[in-house]
Amino acid sequence: MQKKIKSALISVFYKDGLEPLLQTLASQGVTIYSTGGTQKFIEEQGISVSRVEDLTSYPSIFGGRVKTLHPKVFGGILHRRNLESDREEAENYEIPEIDLVIVDLYPFEETVKSGASEDEIIEKIDIGGIALIRAAAKNYNDVVIISDRKEYPLLNQILREQNGSTNLETRRKFATKAFNTSSHYDTAIFNHLNQIATQGDDLNLVFKESIKEGRALRYGENPHQRGYFYGDLEALFEQLNGKALSYNNLVDIDAAVALIDDFEESKKETPAFAILKHTNACGMATAKTVKEAYKKAFAADTLSAFGGVLITNGEVDETAAQEMHDLFFEVLIAPSFSEKALEILMKKKNRILLKRKDVDFPHVHYKTLLNGVISQDADKKQETKKDLKTVTKQEPTEAQIEALLFANKLVKHTKSNTIILANEGQLLASGVGQTSRVDALKQAITKAKVFGFDLKGAVMASDAFFPFPDCVEIAAQEGISAVIQPGGSIKDQDSIDMCDKNNMAMVLTGTRHFKH
DSSP, X not given: OOEEOOEEEEEOSOOTTOHHXXXXXXXXXXXXXXXXXXXXXXXXXXOOOEEHHHHHTOOOBTTTTBSSOSHHHHHHHHSOTTOHHHHHXXXXXXXXXXXXXXXXXXXXXXXXXXXXXXXXXXXXXXXXXXXXXXXXXXXXXXXXXXXSGGGHHHHHHHHHHTTTEEOHHHHHHHHHHHHHHHHHHXXXXXXXXXXXXXXXXXXXXXXOOOOSOXXXXXXXXXXXXXXEEESOHHHHEEEXXXXXXXXXXXXXXXHHHHHHGGGGGGTTTSOEEEEEETTEEEEEEEOSSHHHHHHHHHHTOTTTTTTEEEEESSOBOHHHHHHHTTSOEEEEEESOBOHHHHHHHTTSTTOEEEEEOOOOOOSEEEEEETTEEEEEEOOOOOOOGGGOEEOSSSOOOHXXXXXXXXXXXXXXXXXXXXXXXXXXXXXXXXXOSOSXXXXXXXXXXHHHHHTTOOOTTOEEEESSOOSSTHHHHHHHHTTOXXXXXXXXXXXXXXXXXXXXXXXXXXXXXXXXOOOO
């Protein structure tokens, strides 16, 4: 059902991109109603505009809090053109038809992110705008609603092609987008207020999340599964090269970023480099240069590195790029790339190169399961030297402490049950996602030997306590010199005694880092 637009209400916070649409409306003889700054902007374009205040006979009051909240405005939007009683009431109360509503909302989320005061934030809770959007969207049978400036070009094209008219399908699509806008806005307000609500309040048990935009991925984990990403990747990365990111790429990238960020404090003197496969690090190292860190990381597992996701917290320069260029990998992430490095790395057109931007990540993680969602605080805990409690007769050396802390960071980001074997600044091998800690250790030892590492003097990290002394005994037989673990088993002393028997050092952190 085609509907000709004869009148429009326009009241927007952002004016950019509006001018071409205004010119089209004016050329098609549309009567325009507006308020405040938008009215002034329209007049500056040389376009005739009627003030909402003249329509309602009320000025903008309460510091602009009340401008459009009036029956002549909402009646003009909501009355049903095909219902005789509605038409009669509109005529009786001199309510005009309003066929198009163009409204955006006060920038609430942007104001919160800016660190503004609570009073400023509250004033950015839009009342009239949200009501106009919902009213126009509800009456999409007769009214077009535009709630996002990104839709200006599309509406402009439609009005030009269809001589100022729209069909029902178009109006319904715009209405659907409008309810997406309004529901997202209300969710943002609730979540902000809920964050500052009293802890323990029932509202803290409410789950509300909203992301307005998403993208379809080529597929999910496997080709027979559909996949989508909801979020703003452009805010996180600048993609410099390569094909579109896949579902599995994104899962690995998330794990890679979380891991490398735990090495942030040392990046100036000793940049870190990690190679991940299926969210686990198969190579990880720190060194004085990105090139050397890459070489040490690659040495840990030259087989698994094939097709991996690479990440560093230092600039990828020409020498580093030359070193890694021959390796087939899916993704490389870095805070910066030199021009020479890009010339080398971009020779493979499908290789994904991501330049990181400085963005804070959420402090709450969510996961869907069963018929609901679970959430938890992100694991931001990073153990330092002061968190370590030596429980053995043998004290760890300074070099061992550095190696233990390095290994402990890796344990935190590796699937449980896990064991990490390392030297200072280099992953030697890991046992990943095993159903027993002994199996995890045996897997790590086997991998270390396959890739030519001598474990004498290396350190061992465990993501949870040792229920029995068997892991320590096996490690001692391989020459492991020091162990880091959270402790907490009723049989901790058995593992401590095994360390003492073999002249090994053991430190407890008191913090478990399971990753299921």
